[in-house]
Structures are given as structure tokens and as C-alpha cells.
Amino acid sequence: MAKRRKEESIKNIKLKQPDRSGPKDKTLLELAGERDLFAQADKRQKELDRLKKQAAKVGKLQKIPKPGDDDDDESSSSDSDDDDDEEGKLSPTAERIMETLLWAVCLSMLHFTLDTLVHHQYSADRIVWPTVWTRAIQAFLVFSLLVYTLHPHASNPTILPGLPSRYQSTLRQIIFFASSVFGIIIEHCTVPGTVALTFDDGPYIHTARVVDLLESYGAKATFFINGENWSRNIDDPATGYPDLLRRIDRLGHQIGSHTWSHQDLTYLSEGDRRFQMGQLESVLSTILGKVPNYMRPPYASCDGDCLPFIESLGYHVVNFDVDTRDYVYKDSPEAMQTAVNNFNAALDSGGPDSSFLVLSHDVHQYTVDVLAPAMLEKIKQRGYRAVTVGECLGDSPNGWYRV
Numbered sequence: 001m002a003k004r005r006k007e008e009s010i011k012n013i014k015l016k017q018p019d020r021s022g023p024k025d026k027t028l029l030e031l032a033g034e035r036d037l038f039a040q041a042d043k044r045q046k047e048l049d050r051l052k053k054q055a056a057k058v059g060k061l062q063k064i065p066k067p068g069d070d071d072d073d074e075s076s077s078s079d080s081d082d083d084d085d086e087e088g089k090l091s092p093t094a095e096r097i098m099e100t101l102l103w104a105v106c107l108s109m110l111h112f113t114l115d116t117l118v119h120h121q122y123s124a125d126r127i128v129w130p131t132v133w134t135r136a137i138q139a140f141l142v143f144s145l146l147v148y149t150l151h152p153h154a155s156n157p158t159i160l161p162g163l164p165s166r167y168q169s170t171l172r173q174i175i176f177f178a179s180s181v182f183g184i185i186i187e188h189c190t191v192p193g194t195v196a197l198t199f200d201d202g203p204y205i206h207t208a209r210v211v212d213l214l215e216s217y218g219a220k221a222t223f224f225i226n227g228e229n230w231s232r233n234i235d236d237p238a239t240g241y242p243d244l245l246r247r248i249d250r251l252g253h254q255i256g257s258h259t260w261s262h263q264d265l266t267y268l269s270e271g272d273r274r275f276q277m278g279q280l281e282s283v284l285s286t287i288l289g290k291v292p293n294y295m296r297p298p299y300a301s302c303d304g305d306c307l308p309f310i311e312s313l314g315y316h317v318v319n320f321d322v323d324t325r326d327y328v329y330k331d332s333p334e335a336m337q338t339a340v341n342n343f344n345a346a347l348d349s350g351g352p353d354s355s356f357l358v359l360s361h362d363v364h365q366y367t368v369d370v371l372a373p374a375m376l377e378k379i380k381q382r383g384y385r386a387v388t389v390g391e392c393l394g395d396s397p398n399g400w401y402r403v
Contacts, residue, residue: 100148107147108140185307186318189355189392195347195384196355196392197221197375198320199362200258200296203241204230206368211248213368217376219386223248223362224258224296224318227280230363235283242287249288254388254400256318257281257295265310266303273306277313290401294318294389314402318389320359322346324375326367336366340374347382355392356384 032038090098115132189196199210202225214221225245227234234241249255259265259276268276281291295315302310302317310317324343329335339360346356358375360367379386390400 096148100144103147104140104144107143108136111139112136184317185302186316186389186393187321187357189357189389191387191392191394192353192355193384194355194387194392195375195379196357196389197360197372197386198224198256198296198318198358198389199360199367200224201226201229201262202231202362203234203244204363206365207362208244209368210362210372211244211251211253213372213376214253214386215251217380217386219376219379220251220253220388220391221386222254222256222294222389224256224294225280226258226262227260227283229258229262235286245284245287252388252397254292254294254390255284255288256292256389257284257315259295259298262298264299264301265297265306266301268306270305270309273309274313277310277315288401290403293400293402318357320357322356322358324358324360324371326360326364326371330361330364330366333366333370336370339367339371343371343375344378347378347384350382352383357389357392 026034112132112135115135197219199207199221202223207223210221225234231239231241233239234245237243245255257277257280260279261276263272263276265273265276277295284291293314293316295310296318297306297310300319307317322343324339326336326339329337329339343358346358347354350356360371360375362368362372376386388400390397
């Protein structure tokens with residue numbers, strides 16, 4: 001039968017103050033001092049330094065003999081250890097590859113984390129995982145190339161022959177920074193409390209009503225237009241489009257390029273890309289006397305060498321962080337309500353200092369009849385300002401165009 005433990009009553013426990021008098025026995029430091037261990041350690045270190053200097057002169061580092069060890073055993077053990085070290089050591093190239101993978105994985109995971117946070121904060125559809133993973137893989141490949149090429153390593157200490165060694169590291173950092181920031185697709189506004197409504201694919205028969213609606217709300221927006229898409233001959237006065245574009249500009253809205261005929265720039269040759277941008281520039285120069293500095297690639301697609309080429313023409317490339325998907329729900333007022341819900345959900349997820357860059361299309365009737373009024377009402381209700389893309393990025397109107 002198990003014995004029951006006798007427990008002391010709380011009343012019988014005497015409280016005592018903790019003993020703060022310090023240790024009563026000798027400490028480790030005192031014991032080490034008595035045995036002269038510190039002096040022995042100093043002597044040992046001096047001997048080690050002496051042997052290292054001798055080894056440096058003859059080109060071979062000798063292992064320090066320990067007291068009581070047999071010289072022959074020590075020598076054979078040293079040789080064995082050296083052989084093991086040589087066998088386990090990676091080549092400089094392998095070390096460089098492993099270091100590159102480590103950096104690239106860390107940086108791409110950071111990219112993945114930040115991209116996920118941005119999607120969660122701003123995307124109307126919340127996190128779009130295929131997009132996030134695709135960008136993370138692209139980031140991994142880019143970082144791998146940059147780190148392997150530019151990160152200092154013993155296997156490639158010189159990046160520019162003839163440049164003094166003390167400047168090689170600085171040159172690498174400059175090239176790494178310039179390479180990593182070159183090529184930016186704008187997807188978010190930077191000015192708090194703004195909503196940049198954008199309308200793509202016009203001008204078309206519904207565009208004038210959008211302009212009237214914006215004017216009634218005192219709101220501004222950006223129109224990314226095509227030369228030949230839903231409309232033709234936008235420079236022909238008989239179509240009314242030249243006057244409409246001049247009115248859009250006069251009212252303080254922003255006009256951007258959406259290419260000439262809405263082709264996917266990613267898959268076009270450089271010559272075709274140049275035509276898509278240049279042809280619209282020529283027409284807009286005739287109508288407005290200036291050409292845009294902002295553009296949106298059709299299908300939000302400008303991958304590979306597309307982005308640096310478009311930027312070399314002087315353009316800021318703009319996409320969006322709120323996709324209303326009005327092009328999916330364009331067939332009826334009831335269907336378009338889903339696009340309204342997408343927009344409302346995005347704005348409801350933000351705070352007073354949030355900002356949004358919104359995609360919609362002025363070529364669809366129910367975008368104009370249902371979505372556009374609902375967006376303007378929601379912006380007013382939440383206390384945001386409806387502005388142009390340039391304004392939501394803090395760019396003055398002088399930076400929106402060039403002559």
C-alpha cells in the first residue's frame with residue numbers, strides 16, 4: 001500500500017530571507033589562481049605564437065606538441081587530420097555556388113514574404129498565390145545571377161581588371177544596387193488617402209459619360225488609351241475623339257498610353273514594340289501637342305526584356321493593385337455588382353492612410369452605368385480623394401507628359 005506523503009501545513013513553514021552573503025567556498029577563479037593556470041595559459045599562447053612564426057617561415061604549420069604526447073603519435077595524427085581536412089574541403093567554385101544559393105534563397109524568401117503581405121493588404125482578390133510564387137521564383141533567379149556575378153568571393157576577387165583592389169568591392173555594390181532596382185512596374189500609390197481610378201481601352205462611345213460623371217463628383221482619373229482597339233481613327237475630327245481627348249486633358253485628368261492596338265508586349269519583337277508605342281505617340285502629339293510619360297501594358301504583361309525597353313523610351317510602367325474584374329462581369333448590371341463588391345472590399349480593408357490603384361474599363365456599358373458611380377460614392381463615403389495616377393504617386397502634372 002502506497003504511503004501518503006506528509007505535507008507540512010502552510011502555517012508551519014518559516015519564511016527566510018535569501019542568503020546574499022556570497023559564496024563561502026573558493027571560486028573557480030580562485031582555484032585557477034592557486035594552480036597558476038593563468039600563467040600556464042599565457043606561456044602556452046606565447047609558445048603557439050612562436051611556432052606559428054616559425055611555420056610561416058618554412059611554409060608549413062606544425063602542430064603544437066602537448067605535454068605527455070608521443071612525438072611519433074602526434075606526427076601521424078597531424079598528417080591524418082590534414083588529409084581529412086583536405087578531403088572535406090570544397091573547391092572555391094563549389095563554395096561560391098553554395099554561398100550564392102544561400103543568399104538567393106534568403107532574399108527570394110524575403111521577397112515572397114513582402115509580396116504576400118502586399119497582396120493581403122491591397123488585392124481585391126486577396127492573395128493570388130500563383131502570382132506570388134511566380135514572382136518569388138523570378139526573384140530567386142535574378143538574385144542568383146546578381147550574387148554569383150557581383151558578390152565578392154575569393155574565386156573572383158577582380159570584377160574590373162586594372163581597377164585598384166580597394167575599389168573592387170565598391171564597384172560591385174554599385175553594380176548590384178543599380179541592377180536590382182532597374183526595371184520597376186508601378187502597382188501601388190504612394191500618397192496616403194488617394195484612390196487612382198484608371199480606365200483602359202478607350203476612347204469609346206461610353207467615355208464621354210465617364211468624364212461627365214467624374215466632373216459631377218469633382219474627381220480626377222487616368223485614361224490609358226489605345227489607337228485602334230474598340231475604336232478606329234481616333235485622330236479623325238469626324239469621330240469626336242480628338243475633342244474628347246482634349247477635354248479630358250483640359251479638365252485635369254491624365255492620359256496614358258495603352259499601346260496602339262492592344263498587343264501583348266511580352267511576345268512582340270523590339271520593332272513591333274517600338275511601333276506600338278511610337279504610333280500612338282504620333283497621334284497624341286498631333287491631338288494634344290504632347291505625349292504621355294505613363295503607360296499601362298495590355299494584359300498587364302511586360303516580362304523579360306520588355307520592361308527595360310519600354311523604360312528606355314521614357315515611360316513609367318503602371319499596373320494596379322485593385323482589379324475590379326469589370327471585364328468579366330460586363331454582361332449585365334447584376335453581374336457588374338460583383339465588380340462593385342470587389343472594389344468595396346478593397347477600400348474597406350484599408351485605413352485612412354491607405355491608397356489604391358484601380359483597374360476598370362470605360363468601354364463597357366455597365367462599368368459606366370453601375371461600377372463607376374458606385375466607386376465614386378464609395379470613395380466619397382470613405383473620405384478618400386479620387387486622383388490621377390501621377391498625383392497618387394506624388395508626381396506633378398509637368399511630369400505626366402513630354403513634348
